[in-house]
Amino acid sequence: MERIRKTLALIIVMITVLVNAQSGKKVTNIETLPAVYMTEDVNLHFISPEPIQFVDISTNKLVGDLPTDNIARIKIFNSKSEVSDTLNLKSNSSKINKYKFSNGQLLGVITVVGQSFMAQYKAIYKKNKYNITTNIEVQPDDMQPLEFPKETFSNKELTNFAMRIFELKDKKQIRSVKDLKLNLSLNHIYVIDDYIFLDLSIENSSNLSYDINQLKFTIDDKKIYKATNSQTIELKPIFRLFGMNSFKKKYHNIFVFRKFTFPNSKVLKIRIAEDPISGRTIELKVKYKDILEADTI
Secondary structure, eight states: OHHHHHHHHHHHHHHHHHHHHHTTOOOOOGGGSOEEEEOTTOOEEEEOSSOOOEEEESOTTEEEEEEETTEEEEEEOOTTOOSOOSSOTTOOGGGOOOOOOOTTOEEEEEEEEOSSEEEEEEEEEOSSOTTOOOEEEOOGGGEEEOOOOTTOOOHHHHHHHHHHHHTOOOOOOSEEEEETTEEEEEEEEEEETTEEEEEEEEEEOSSSOEEOOEEEEEEEESSOSOGGGOOOEEEOOSEESSOOOEESSEEEEEEEEEOOOOOTTEEEEEEEEOOTTTOOEEEEEEOHHHHHTOBOO
């Protein structure tokens, strides 16, 4: 599946480049690509502002991997290389002898593809390690936008939308519930294309801090007559603005979901629980009409 996903992403990039060429948009030549200088035994890290979808290395002289979602690590190949060749799918590094390079030699082209952009660099060999760069942040000037469908947002775009909602001063609550000196509130519901944003907050009026162990979103029957007939569907957010952690008095976060629907006979339940020993659990029920009345930013 991972190989298929990367292949599809590469096809999208290729189509984008061809469309740009046919529509008269700028076509990038290797001579105009920004240069990065590399030497043996020094890793070069590309730091992306959003999760990297894949990296293409045009040559078997380089190997690389993705140690984290937004960092690509590239290294000149040699027989003792410790960086596994998880990016360069076409090369067979185990059968390649160590290369000998000359100063200023072109090693190849490195393509970094994010959720909304593609950036390309030409790798140039440098004989000595003086002033060799070890990490490069992908800059807007190096990015070529990818024309994905409008309903697909990158994590950066979702962050911007969520921050706008988070900073709203309107404190009107759609639903709230109080229990165990906790007040769980659904402040806002917003819809942007096929995304649903839920603005949640918790207030703790006790002197004991609250450690969030579990936060679940499920669709359940309004009334359960027999346990065997009940059905629970869990909804998992595709994005949240902040992590889930402990708090003393207030907690505020934005959760993002792909569009979902459910009949009037069911409700959306938001359940927050602390460690099992504590037992402080609070649950909020949201009606479908609340979702239908969602605002737009």
